[in-house]
Amino acid sequence: MYKKLTGMLFLVMVAVIPLWLFFTGGFWEILFPEQKKLEEAFAEHFPANAFWDRLRTGLNYIGGSKEQNGVFIAEDMLMLNVQTAGQDVIDSNATQVIELSLRFERPVYLMLIPTASGIQQSKVPYNNFAPLYDQRALIDRIYRRMAGNLTVIDVYPALFNHQSEYIYYRTDNAPTGMGGYYIYTTAAKKLGLPQVRGIDQFDVEHIDFNYYGDLYDLAPYNAVPADRVSLYHFARGRRGYIMTHHDNRDSIRRYYTLYPEYRQQLGDSMDVVLGGVSPIIDIQVENSQYNRQLLIFGDHTVQSYLPFLLVHYSRVTFVETAQVAPELLTKLNPWDYSQILFAYSVDRFVSGEQLAALSRFAAPTAVQKG
Amino acid sequence: MGLCSLSFLYLFLPLSLLVYWACPLGLRPKALLFLSFVFYYGTEGWMGLGLMVFVLLSDWMLAGRLLGSRNAKLRQAFVACAVVKNIGIFLGYHIFAPSHIPLGLGVYCLTSLGYVLDCYHGFAIWGKDPSRVLLMSAFFPKLPAGPIVYYGRMVPQFFSLRVTLNNIGEGGSLFLLGLFKKVILGDSMAVLFQSLHEIPKYEVSLLGIWSMLVSLSFALYFTLWGFCQMAEGLALMFGFRIAENFNDPFLSQSINEFFGRFNATVNRFIRRHVYMPLGGAKGGSPSMVCNILILSVCMASWFGLRPNILLWGIFLSLFVMIEGYLLPRGWKNIASFFQWLYCAFVIQFSMVFWAGDNLSESFSYLRILFRGASGMDDRSIYLLVSNYLVLILCCLFALGLPRKAALLVKRIFPGPAAIGEILLNFLLLTSVTAYLL
Incomplete structure (x- = not known):
């Protein structure tokens, strides 16, 4: 009797998925997939894909595996396990920063921003044994190499001293607005900006309390709470912004705000902050009492600190060096800027060539020098 | 597919x-x-x-x-x-x-x-x-x-x-258990082995090497056993029975016994069609030694013709000969725990031949084992704690404890045991699906 019941339930269990696929129309697409293998087509049409991903991550976690797809699963947050592509890549990036700084003949700065696993090491699972990349040592080594060539901005201590605060997104590999503020306070001093603004001079607007970033896609662990996305508006003095995004197809998007909130409707709350990340973002600040221009070569972490830095500049141009097409750079003249900042997250700096696209900048001509 | x-x-x-x-x-x-x-x-x-x-x-x-x-x-x-x-x-x-x-x-x-x-x-x-x-x-x-x-x-x-529904029930349970052993235990152990194998030789510790050998033996065992159990289950669903291929080989107390329990049907085939026609254990010592070597090499070549694997077969055959002809007859009287310990040690140690991608790599592992290395390293500890549950499950299954426990529960509480089996099937199918997707 029990065996019969077991048999019946087994048949129900293995039949329920094909029946579901049959009635939802996916069955025939699986049997006759177009340009796909059977297994791929099956996985694509399988019901409740996200549920199975979460279940697998949860089972792995219970089994002791607190790292999945290169992401550490801490108790309340996810952290990228920084992996280096090799010393050659790090050396190449460092060399290119030095070479470019010599070409530009402008005050040049380098800022390496540690990731959450570098600052909040105590949260990393099995942190006594975990294969953690020593970000502090890397930053020290690179900065020593830069000595005499450019100014380095060490944001590690500022972030480390505030590690108990909400300075990194729990589900994304990026500093939060708060983390960005601490980066700004250190950077502003090194960049020689007068009057570093207190956080109280910024109005905070929370636009999303249910944000899940890229790390969550890699390790969808249920117990990690959602993130909060906040916007920081400078409250002293009215400023107008003309923010132009250039993409590699040479099309542009223009906004008259730092935070085009309608983009939240398109899906990703982080796309509201500076309108997302594009190969080139050019921001003109109207009514600024300063006449400084800043050129930033960097990565996505710019979304955290740039809203604060903008207070001190009349124009800031950001170049996402990993995304930008060399042709797009023909429109950019580094000699138009008073300061140039290279700002990278440590994981980006050690995991791949970041500055290859900039090699087209030749020695400045007299015209370029202005 | x-x-x-x-x-x-x-x-x-x-x-x-x-x-x-x-x-x-x-x-x-x-x-x-x-x-x-x-x-x-x-x-x-x-x-x-x-x-x-x-x-x-x-x-x-x-x-x-x-x-x-x-x-x-x-x-x-x-x-x-x-x-x-x-x-x-x-x-x-x-x-x-x-x-x-x-x-x-x-x-x-x-x-x-x-x-x-x-x-x-x-x-x-x-x-x-x-x-x-x-x-x-x-x-x-x-x-x-x-x-x-x-x-x-x-x-x-x-x-x-x-x-019949009876056969589908019994076969389905076997099939899901086999699928679980292959997909969750075998594959996890294969990944653990690969991660330990990637530790550079100059960094690897004794703990790392032994963990690598154990994880490799588990990966091999649970992958093969899982497939065979799935085959048994499916055969039962289609209305017939096929022979068991694995009979708790990690409980063996001698290497000779291990050969009879591990991939048993292949062993039987080779004994029946190669070893026995050659004279088996009859005849003089040279012929006997030769026959055992041939048997072992044939057993090993089932897994491939890599020199490492053939050497694995020869290495184990040496112990078969030692057990059969060199050890005093009284050695069977020592406590069975120590016999098991000896066999488990030799089996795990022999995995060093499987672990290397080529002979020189296997020998370099042997050199590290004999010359010594640091006791433990952080990377190995991290990998072991990250897989602790699967390792425990592998040990339990290798010792045959879940089966014995299930038989005991079935005998004492047949009703709840049957309901438990249904629930277990559901859990196995759900977890395996999550890993297959």
Whole structure:
């Protein structure tokens, strides 16, 4: 009797998925997939894909595996396990920063921003044994190499001293607005900006309390709470912004705000902050009492600190060096800027060539020098 | 499409059972053969299917000619022809195209060859309808890892292939348990082995090397055992039983016993058709030593013709000889725990030959083991704690404890045990699905 019941339930269990696929129309697409293998087509049409991903991550976690797809699963947050592509890549990036700084003949700065696993090491699972990349040592080594060539901005201590605060997104590999503020306070001093603004001079607007970033896609662990996305508006003095995004197809998007909130409707709350990340973002600040221009070569972490830095500049141009097409750079003249900042997250700096696209900048001509 | 895939689990299996169930009793062997060919085509394509059909049909024809002939030499010639053809194809692929070996090549070549040899010895008969003989070799669930089956045990069952809910229940439970062992235990251990293997030699510790050897032995065992148990379960669902291929090999108390418990049907095949005809343990010491070496090398070559694996076979055969002929007779009287400990140590140690990608790498691991290295390293500890639950489960299953516990619970509380089995099936299917997706 029990065996019969077991048999019946087994048949129900293995039949329920094909029946579901049959009635939802996916069955025939699986049997006759177009340009796909059977297994791929099956996985694509399988019901409740996200549920199975979460279940697998949860089972792995219970089994002791607190790292999945290169992401550490801490108790309340996810952290990228920084992996280096090799010393050659790090050396190449460092060399290119030095070479470019010599070409530009402008005050040049380098800022390496540690990731959450570098600052909040105590949260990393099995942190006594975990294969953690020593970000502090890397930053020290690179900065020593830069000595005499450019100014380095060490944001590690500022972030480390505030590690108990909400300075990194729990589900994304990026500093939060708060983390960005601490980066700004250190950077502003090194960049020689007068009057570093207190956080109280910024109005905070929370636009999303249910944000899940890229790390969550890699390790969808249920117990990690959602993130909060906040916007920081400078409250002293009215400023107008003309923010132009250039993409590699040479099309542009223009906004008259730092935070085009309608983009939240398109899906990703982080796309509201500076309108997302594009190969080139050019921001003109109207009514600024300063006449400084800043050129930033960097990565996505710019979304955290740039809203604060903008207070001190009349124009800031950001170049996402990993995304930008060399042709797009023909429109950019580094000699138009008073300061140039290279700002990278440590994981980006050690995991791949970041500055290859900039090699087209030749020695400045007299015209370029202005 | 493999046995461990979503398309098999949720598409091929239910559809196959439906088609099979709908067939009249007499047509079921043909239907199952057709399903096996469809499965094989889905896995290996027309070329692979063509090769399999050629091997099986030619053996069936050779067997027919063999049984029809009264000339002893001609009969021997037919047998030699089958041996050369099947072993030639098997070795040819392993030597000349090791990366393109068709699924189940060894299983169907040996099963089919076994049929010809059984016909020669008078243990099997020939019929005009080849479907049952072909099905014995081509039955799709046993292609990935066996077992090797015999005419006498299999073909008589094909005359009454009944699909019952009892069989589906029992077979389904076995199949899901096998799938769990392969997908969760075997694959996790394979990943752990790979991670430990990637630790540079100058950094690896003794803990790292031993963990690597243990994880490799578990990966191998649970992958093969999982496949065999899935085959057992599926066979039961289709209405017949096939032999067990693994019988708690990690409980063995000698290497000789280990060979009899690990991949048992292959061992039986080689003993029956190679070891015994060569004289087995009879004759003088040189012949005995030679026979044991041949047996071990044949056992090892089942897994491939890499020098490392052949050396693994030779290494274990040395212990078979030591156990049989050098140790004093009284050694069997020492506590069985110590015998088990000795056997477990030798088995795990022998994995050093599997662990290396080539002989020099295996020897470099041996050098580290003998010359010494640091006791432990952070990377190995991290990998071990990250897999602690799977490691515990592997140890428990390797010691046969879950099966013993299940039998005990079934005897004392049959009702709750049956409900527990249903729940367990659901949990196994859910967790395996999550890992397959």
